[in-house]
Amino acid sequence: MKISEKIKELNASLPEEVSLVAVSKTKPVSDLMEAYNAGQRIFGENKIQEMVEKWEEMPKDIEWHMIGHVQTNKVKYMAPFVSLIHAVDSLKLLKEISKQAAKHDRVINCLLQIKIAAEESKFGMTEKEAVTLLISEEIKALKNVVVVGFMGMATFTDDQEQLTTEFSSLKEFYEGQQMQHSNLTILSMGMSGDYPLAIALGSNMVRVGSAIFGSRNY
Numbered sequence: 039m040k041i042s043e044k045i046k047e048l049n050a051s052l053p054e055e056v057s058l059v060a061v062s063k064t065k066p067v068s069d070l071m072e073a074y075n076a077g078q079r080i081f082g083e084n085k086i087q088e089m090v091e092k093w094e095e096m097p098k099d100i101e102w103h104m105i106g107h108v109q110t111n112k113v114k115y116m117a118p119f120v121s122l123i124h125a126v127d128s129l130k131l132l133k134e135i136s137k138q139a140a141k142h143d144r145v146i147n148c149l150l151q152i153k154i155a156a157e158e159s160k161f162g163m164t165e166k167e168a169v170t171l172l173i174s175e176e177i178k179a180l181k182n183v184v185v186v187g188f189m190g191m192a193t194f195t196d197d198q199e200q201l202t203t204e205f206s207s208l209k210e211f212y213e214g215q216q217m218q219h220s221n222l223t224i225l226s227m228g229m230s231g232d233y234p235l236a237i238a239l240g241s242n243m244v245r246v247g248s249a250i251f252g253s254r255n256y
């Protein structure tokens with residue numbers, strides 16, 4: 039199936055409240071343009087350099103989401119245009135994002151990445167770390183950044199029971215935190231292999247790459 043057809047089919051199948059982030063990492067601008075011409079306006083990339091190059095070349099009504107791990111010294115390159123950063127995992131990074139956003143008179147929306155996978159993952163915060171961060175005095179002082187939700191990556195497995203446990207735990211955490219923090223409106227979970235389950239378990243933002251653009255050759 040063509041990229042344009044997949045985009046249309048996916049968007050038709052997703053519930054109204056679920057946003058589709060088309061994960062276009064490693065793919066050429068021509069592929070992204072095919073998705074764009076089919077109506078897609080949110081694209082996700084995991085490398086800042088690559089996202090900057092695509093942003094420069096493509097129409098300016100696109101929302102660019104950084105879905106990968108972010109190094110502090112690279113925040114400045116995306117600060118002029120990035121619309122959502124999915125994988126924030128420290129106060130240090132939030133401070134840098136706020137500092138760089140201020141230079142462009144912007145407020146940048148961020149998600150905290152929460153560890154939900156049973157497998158050992160390098161990135162992400164524990165729920166406890168996220169709670170501590172959200173109630174800290176330091177975060178209140180950051181005027182150019184807002185935490186608007188959470189992102190989670192489940193274990194790479196076909197085991198539906200395990201995926202259910204992982205997605206459900208994040209959904210429960212999200213709902214609990216929403217009662218304390220009114221800015222939390224986004225729960226980003228679900229990829230090509232597991233997005234229908236993630237949506238059934240409360241996700242309202244899915245990050246889908248290979249199911250749209252085909253498999254990646256790194």
Ligand SMILES: *Cc1c(COP(=O)(O)O)cnc(C)c1O
Binds near residue numbers: 191
């Ligand atoms: C690559 C990537 C995706 C998309 O993965 P697919 O399996 O191709 O849909 C989603 N989220 C993150 C954080 C990624 O790095």
